[in-house]
Amino acid sequence: MEARDKLARFEQTIVPHLDAAYNLARWLARNEHDAEDVAQEACLRAFKFFDNFRGGDGRVWLLTIVRNTCYTWLRQNRPHETISSFDEKIHTPDSDASNPATLALQSANDQMLRQSLEDLSTEFREIVILRDLEGLSYKEIADIAGIPLGTVMSRLARARERLKQLLVDRLKEEP
Amino acid sequence: MDCKETQNLIDVYADGELDLVRNLEIDRHIEQCALCSESYKNHQALRNGLKSAALYYRSPDALQRRIQSSVRKAAKAQAAPRAQPWRWFGVAASMAVAALVALVFVPLLRGPAADELLAKEILSSHVRSLMADHLADISSSDQHTVKPWFAGKLDFSPPVEDFAKQGFPLIGGRLDYLENRPVAALVYERRKHFINLFVWPGSEADVPTKTVSRQGYNLIHWTQSHMTYWASSDLDKSELQEFVRLLQNQISPRP
Numbered sequence: 001m002e003a004r005d006k007l008a009r010f011e012q013t014i015v016p017h018l019d020a021a022y023n024l025a026r027w028l029a030r031n032e033h034d035a036e037d038v039a040q041e042a043c044l045r046a047f048k049f050f051d052n053f054r055g056g057d058g059r060v061w062l063l064t065i066v067r068n069t070c071y072t073w074l075r076q077n078r079p080h081e082t083i084s085s086f087d088e089k090i091h092t093p094d095s096d097a098s099n100p101a102t103l104a105l106q107s108a109n110d111q112m113l114r115q116s117l118e119d120l121s122t123e124f125r126e127i128v129i130l131r132d133l134e135g136l137s138y139k140e141i142a143d144i145a146g147i148p149l150g151t152v153m154s155r156l157a158r159a160r161e162r163l164k165q166l167l168v169d170r171l172k173e174e175p
Numbered sequence: 176m177d178c179k180e181t182q183n184l185i186d187v188y189a190d191g192e193l194d195l196v197r198n199l200e201i202d203r204h205i206e207q208c209a210l211c212s213e214s215y216k217n218h219q220a221l222r223n224g225l226k227s228a229a230l231y232y233r234s235p236d237a238l239q240r241r242i243q244s245s246v247r248k249a250a251k252a253q254a255a256p257r258a259q260p261w262r263w264f265g266v267a268a269s270m271a272v273a274a275l276v277a278l279v280f281v282p283l284l285r286g287p288a289a290d291e292l293l294a295k296e297i298l299s300s301h302v303r304s305l306m307a308d309h310l311a312d313i314s315s316s317d318q319h320t321v322k323p324w325f326a327g328k329l330d331f332s333p334p335v336e337d338f339a340k341q342g343f344p345l346i347g348g349r350l351d352y353l354e355n356r357p358v359a360a361l362v363y364e365r366r367k368h369f370i371n372l373f374v375w376p377g378s379e380a381d382v383p384t385k386t387v388s389r390q391g392y393n394l395i396h397w398t399q400s401h402m403t404y405w406a407s408s409d410l411d412k413s414e415l416q417e418f419v420r421l422l423q424n425q426i427s428p429r430p
Contacts, residue, residue, distance in 0.1 A: 003250055003251075023233070023234075105217055160186060
């Protein structure tokens, strides 16, 4: 690909998704500074490997690279965050026990939601961000995270279950 | 659809990722079941909360500008790579070293890389023999016809055995070319599957069998009584191993 064409095509297909890239990086890194570094590195990598982009959804392609860059960064800087805890892997709470009143969930404000999301494990947080904030389909999430569709379904269900629990705990603490 | 199934699928249902039939079943169940209806509303409440714009981090303008300019810089660097003569010198020098290493040492190596290369060669030979409908130069199930046919065409005499009684009838032989030398290829059949057995003179020492799988084919190779053998087939591994065992016992019967 001619260098100028490549740049033009990159600016057309990938650059419009910088928000999505930053949002994912920001939620995975959980602070602005690291998120900016990771997002910038991911975009440069995306440009470097842009010849491998075979059309399709630029957002999904870019998010795959952002995710990989994030995980590499986390493994180097905060290795404990990339290991999913025993609790979340094995233990799925009874749905009855964590079936809070809808009213209670509706009263959760942004601040509570943000804190509860941040308390989720990286794996759980990522899947909720991709689905509920980014609005991606199960198939797209499977492609980005490199996991089977069935895993997307079960992980998402468990992540939301855990999120509800955390929210309810927070709501109880609030007066 | 009962409560347990509904609860298991409630996320998928609410995300609109369920197939039509089960979707309708859950619709119906939720209408009648207060508990499941509550957990569906719960799910919706959580989702609506997460849709809040305050939770989505938009990239700061400064970051956008920084990224765009660094990408443009990278594009420029790619468009006009600076001439760096010393780099070429380095490349040339390392190529010379590699060539020297290849000349001197590679013939001595019989490592995994060489085996890998040979496996590829064998596999394409095998596939070619099936594609071109050219399994055998001499079609015969009689080992006493096939064996003499190789005489005069090869500088060695491959062992030719028939295993019709054991379910692997010999169907013929042909000349093939591997590792820069003509080799014997013996063809066996097993329920419409073919086995190509490649044979050529090998090392003094016996080498135990090794099995590799490539693109749905199984390859087994070994060296025995100064001959190297490669058997290739789309038969499953255990059947091909059975064939190899029969052959090995025939070549040098155990005392």
